[in-house]
Amino acid sequence: MDIILASGSPRRRELLSRAQLEFTVISVDIDETPYQHESPKDYILRMVAAKAEAATVELNRQLKNNDAQSNKSIISQPIILLTSDTIGVLPDGKTVLVKPNNREDAYHMWQQMSDSTHEVWTAVQATQLSLPSKHLDKFDTEQVWKTINQQQIIERTEVTFVALTKEMMSEYWDSGEPADKAGGYGIQGLGAAWVNRINGSYTNVVGLPLAQTLALIKEMTNTATL
Numbered sequence: 509m510d511i512i513l514a515s516g517s518p519r520r521r522e523l524l525s526r527a528q529l530e531f532t533v534i535s536v537d538i539d540e541t542p543y544q545h546e547s548p549k550d551y552i553l554r555m556v557a558a559k560a561e562a563a564t565v566e567l568n569r570q571l572k573n574n575d576a577q578s579n580k581s582i583i584s585q586p587i588i589l590l591t592s593d594t595i596g597v598l599p600d601g602k603t604v605l606v607k608p609n610n611r612e613d614a615y616h617m618w619q620q621m622s623d624s625t626h627e628v629w630t631a632v633q634a635t636q637l638s639l640p641s642k643h644l645d646k647f648d649t650e651q652v653w654k655t656i657n658q659q660q661i662i663e664r665t666e667v668t669f670v671a672l673t674k675e676m677m678s679e680y681w682d683s684g685e686p687a688d689k690a691g692g693y694g695i696q697g698l699g700a701a702w703v704n705r706i707n708g709s710y711t712n713v714v715g716l717p718l719a720q721t722l723a724l725i726k727e728m729t730n731t732a733t734l
């Protein structure tokens with residue numbers, strides 16, 4: 509089974525590469541704005557599903573281009589497509605923390621995270637795609653990747669921050685690190701200085717719960733219907 513990581517996150521690529529797995533990467537770009545009053549669970553599962561949908565559209569676009577160029581049926585192994593999304597969740601269990609829009613947005617998030625414990629949730633969706641081979645398709649319709657199985661997991665880690673001062677926030681925002689990260693921090697970077705303790709998976713906080721993702725891939729591979 510070929511594995512495709514549909515993500516533009518350099519952290520996710522780096523984490524998955526630590527599993528010594530062969531995989532390819534495609535980027536997807538979707539609107540990640542939460543709906544009003546959307547629960548953290550509904551939001552994060554909607555995100556991984558939407559990213560998988562966008563990646564499938566991209567794979568079919570590539571397939572169509574290949575067909576046009578090579579004009580031969582492409583019989584390929586099923587694919588396991590991985591998509592992921594990471595958010596912060598405040599102690600109220602309702603407030604979703606995504607990437608900060610600007611400095612003020614980051615400060616607003618951090619004031620609620622200072623000297624307290626929030627959660628970081630990462631959802632992973634594994635989607636098994638299959639490609640009916642042309643010669644089996646008597647109607648000779650256009651080949652498209654079809655979803656034949658999908659599974660989603662959500663991993664949660666508690667993260668306890670130190671008490672934050674305005675000066676700490678200002679310096680951190682100026683570093684540029686917060687901008688592309690949920691909750692506006694990177695535990696793997698300068699953000700480590702803000703973390704008193706975590707309870708749960710570290711890789712989950714960075715953006716891909718690696719052990720759980722590998723277990724998901726293994727389960728999907730073992731139950732794959734060819």
Ligand SMILES: Cc1cn([C@H]2C[C@H](O)[C@@H](COP(=O)(O)OP(=O)(O)OP(=O)(O)O)O2)c(=O)[nH]c1=O
Nearest residue numbers: 515516517593594689690693694695713714715
């Ligand atoms: C909390 C935390 C988040 N992050 C990152 C992981 C994700 O890249 C990012 C959350 O944004 P996401 O929307 O989950 O992911 P992304 O937009 O970076 O990539 P893609 O959607 O293409 O997969 O925050 C860290 O790098 N360190 C951390 O400590």
